[in-house]
Amino acid sequence: MSELPLNAIFAPRSVAIVGASRDPASLSAGVVRNLLSAGFRGPIYPVNPSARHVLSVPAWASIEALPEVPDLAVVLVPAALVLPAVHACGRAGVGAVAVLTAGFAEVPGGADLQRALVEVAAAHSMRLVGPNCLGVLSTAEDVRLNATFAPTMPPPGNVAFMTQSGALGVAILDTAAALGLGISEFASVGNKADVSGNDLIERWEHDPRTKVILLYLESFGNPRRFAQIARRVSRSKPIVAMKAGRTASGARAAASHTAAMADTDRTIQAVLDHTGVIRVSTVEELFETASLLATQPLPASNRVAIVSNAGGPGVLATDACASRGLELARLSPETTRRLRSALPSEASVTNPVDMIAAADSDTIGACLDAVLADPEVDAVLTLYVPPITADTEAVARAVVRAATCATSKPVAACFMGAHGVPAARHALERGGVPAYAFPEAGARALAHAATHARWRHESEHDGPPKRAPSRIASRPAVSVTQAADGWLDPVPLAALLRRFEVPLVTERVVSYVTEAVKAAAAIEGPVVLKVLAEGVVHKSDRGGVLLDLDGANAVADGFTTLKSRFGDAFRGAIVQPFVRGEVEIIVGGVNDPRAGPLVMFGLGGVAAEVLDDTALQPAPLSEEAAERLIDRSRAAHLLAGHRGRPPCDRAAVRTLLQDVGALLTAHPEVRELDLNPVLVQPDGEGLMVVDARACIQRGRPPR
Ligand code: ADP
Ligand code: MG
Numbered sequence: 001m002s003e004l005p006l007n008a009i010f011a012p013r014s015v016a017i018v019g020a021s022r023d024p025a026s027l028s029a030g031v032v033r034n035l036l037s038a039g040f041r042g043p044i045y046p047v048n049p050s051a052r053h054v055l056s057v058p059a060w061a062s063i064e065a066l067p068e069v070p071d072l073a074v075v076l077v078p079a080a081l082v083l084p085a086v087h088a089c090g091r092a093g094v095g096a097v098a099v100l101t102a103g104f105a106e107v108p109g110g111a112d113l114q115r116a117l118v119e120v121a122a123a124h125s126m127r128l129v130g131p132n133c134l135g136v137l138s139t140a141e142d143v144r145l146n147a148t149f150a151p152t153m154p155p156p157g158n159v160a161f162m163t164q165s166g167a168l169g170v171a172i173l174d175t176a177a178a179l180g181l182g183i184s185e186f187a188s189v190g191n192k193a194d195v196s197g198n199d200l201i202e203r204w205e206h207d208p209r210t211k212v213i214l215l216y217l218e219s220f221g222n223p224r225r226f227a228q229i230a231r232r233v234s235r236s237k238p239i240v241a242m243k244a245g246r247t248a249s250g251a252r253a254a255a256s257h258t259a260a261m262a263d264t265d266r267t268i269q270a271v272l273d274h275t276g277v278i279r280v281s282t283v284e285e286l287f288e289t290a291s292l293l294a295t296q297p298l299p300a301s302n303r304v305a306i307v308s309n310a311g312g313p314g315v316l317a318t319d320a321c322a323s324r325g326l327e328l329a330r331l332s333p334e335t336t337r338r339l340r341s342a343l344p345s346e347a348s349v350t351n352p353v354d355m356i357a358a359a360d361s362d363t364i365g366a367c368l369d370a371v372l373a374d375p376e377v378d379a380v381l382t383l384y385v386p387p388i389t390a391d392t393e394a395v396a397r398a399v400v401r402a403a404t405c406a407t408s409k410p411v412a413a414c415f416m417g418a419h420g421v422p423a424a425r426h427a428l429e430r431g432g433v434p435a436y437a438f439p440e441a442g443a444r445a446l447a448h449a450a451t452h453a454r455w456r457h458e459s460e461h462d463g464p465p466k467r468a469p470s471r472i473a474s475r476p477a478v479s480v481t482q483a484a485d486g487w488l489d490p491v492p493l494a495a496l497l498r499r500f501e502v503p504l505v506t507e508r509v510v511s512y513v514t515e516a517v518k519a520a521a522a523i524e525g526p527v528v529l530k531v532l533a534e535g536v537v538h539k540s541d542r543g544g545v546l547l548d549l550d551g552a553n554a555v556a557d558g559f560t561t562l563k564s565r566f567g568d569a570f571r572g573a574i575v576q577p578f579v580r581g582e583v584e585i586i587v588g589g590v591n592d593p594r595a596g597p598l599v600m601f602g603l604g605g606v607a608a609e610v611l612d613d614t615a616l617q618p619a620p621l622s623e624e625a626a627e628r629l630i631d632r633s634r635a636a637h638l639l640a641g642h643r644g645r646p647p648c649d650r651a652a653v654r655t656l657l658q659d660v661g662a663l664l665t666a667h668p669e670v671r672e673l674d675l676n677p678v679l680v681q682p683d684g685e686g687l688m689v690v691d692a693r694a695c696i697q698r699g700r701p702p703r
Pocket of ligand 2: 605676677691
């Protein structure tokens with residue numbers, strides 16, 4: 001085997017079980033039993049000072065007493081004894097340890113013990129899996145390692161699996177075995193004190209046996225590093241992630257579990273979308289998706305043909321495909337002709353193709369060949385409900401043959417009912433065609449594959465992300481004195497925005513009525529007055545924005561009104577030209593302390609929060625990424641010109657998104673930026689930011 005990272009863990013030549021108990025019902029004896037029954041290719045060494053043997057295997061009094069230095073030590077001693085045990089492993093020169101024992105950072109007061117454990121392992125240059133985990137497993141023929149206490153060994157295959165939850169790992173290994181989903185390697189990482197999901201992804205990137213990577217995550221240790229690695233690996237191997245904690249209460253539960261951190265879900269989603277990681281929300285969906293990706297090629301695009309022998313399921317499948325963004329392929333005339341000649345006249349030869357109940361294996365094979373040969377078709381979902389007379393297994397074999405011949409298009413099968421179906425599903429699985437119990441499951445898996453394929457295409461064809469030239473980016477955003485209570489004052493904010501070419505409306509800060517009138521007179525056309533007042537963030541909510549003021553009297557009255565309305569809190573006002581725009585949008589962003597810079601886009605104005613129509617994209621942004629960000633919000637429809645309104649300057653919006661991305665990237669100390677609203681003009685006339693806010697994180701130096 002080539003030297004992959006973490007080989008001492010996944011391809012050890014010998015394994016010690018430190019803390020192996022004589023009690024056959026104990027977890028440690030379970031590990032010994034699993035190592036034996038999986039047929040591990042090297043020697044195993046139970047270590048127990050007071051046992052002569054564990055499950056008929058001779059036991060050793062200590063690590064030092066072993067006849068050779070093991071590559072891997074599985075540690076199961078009680079928490080209080082873990083440190084000395086790992087220390088002994090280190091002194092003996094063990095390559096890596098997997099600490100299955102619980103009672104570390106996941107329990108109150110256990111963090112110190114975990115830190116000490118990491119230090120001991122690091123001092124001896126040993127990699128550490130866990131603590132508080134289920135162990136590791138490899139199905140490689142020359143390794144056959146089951147160093148877990150899970151009851152089932154899955155069949156060998158090309159899916160690598162990492163889980164943060166040990167209990168879920170047990171369930172997943174069971175399910176994989178039941179579904180016949182082959183596993184290459186498995187790791188339960190527990191508290192991820194050393195070996196993390198990122199380390200595993202990097203190993204599996206280079207592991208020739210692994211084609212698909214599955215992750216069950218409760219937290220991201222380092223989301224930015226994850227994003228970097230996942231984005232690279234996703235180009236060659238799909239990564240499917242189930243991230244627990246989607247809902248608010250789920251997030252709280254996850255936060256108190258396995259030392260997890262609460263992540264805001266939208267941020268996580270934006271990062272995952274950007275990295276091409278396929279996110280699923282249930283364990284079922286994880287398996288459905290994995291079994292398609294493990295066996296079938298990715299579709300070139302999203303046009304699906306549905307071939308069924310029953311009308312009802314065909315309609316269900318059609319709906320399921322449409323609701324997941326798959327398109328029903330328009331079959332070419334040549335395909336229609338071929339189908340017509342293969343099928344009786346009652347059959348329907350348009351997509352969804354209904355072959356009618358009596359279709360036999362030859363007919364089904366011929367129909368699948370026809371649609372798979374059609375250049376208008378990227379993927380096929382075939383549904384079969386066996387009538388009482390059917391040879392269901394023969395139909396399954398026909399599906400397998402057709403799918404095997406079409407090497408560049410994925411085929412998913414759904415055999416419904418009971419008559420001969422279990423055997424047929426088995427034949428499909430053996431033949432490498434994913435078999436689903438219901439059409440929705442097949443549609444969902446195909447949709448994930450199509451989305452992933454589109455991401456790959458995009459990530460290969462996108463231009464470079466836009467960054468500010470270094471002479472601009474390297475200047476500090478702001479000196480600390482310019483930001484009162486975290487919010488940046490208007491004048492330095494305007495300077496910062498202009499530096500990044502953000503078109504902010506010309507504005508003057510005024511303190512007296514005469515000043516206000518003078519500033520307004522210098523502006524052509526009507527003006528706007530906005531209050532500057534202590535503690536007022538949303539000005540218009542408090543009657544602090546006066547629009548469309550025409551003439552000196554209106555301005556003077558307006559200023560006086562604001563002054564009396566805000567009393568002691570009043571600090572002055574801003575005078576701006578009154579700008580007309582076609583559409584109000586919001587452009588903003590955050591520098592998430594963990595996920596990094598993200599740009600936000602959506603419908604804007606004072607109702608932005610209520611409409612809640614915003615999308616996020618990690619920065620910096622390429623032109624193409626900015627275009628996609630626009631399309632993810634309903635604001636895109638308004639920008640296109642709606643109900644007789646002219647189309648808006650979309651190119652200017654795209655540039656603004658890229659510039660904001662460049663600003664956030666260059667200035668991590670800008671924690672939040674809010675341009676709301678941005679008034680977008682008709683095509684070719686640009687846009688104008690009329691309200692801006694930025695929150696500065698004190699003491700956070702630029703990267
Ligand atoms: P806030 O968000 O603090 O309530 P804004 O400055 O965003 O205050 O103003 C509220 C609304 O007033 C904006 O959503 C926009 O519709 C309108 N508005 C603000 N400034 C201008 C301007 N210069 N020209 C035209 N309309 C404006
Ligand atoms: Mg505003």
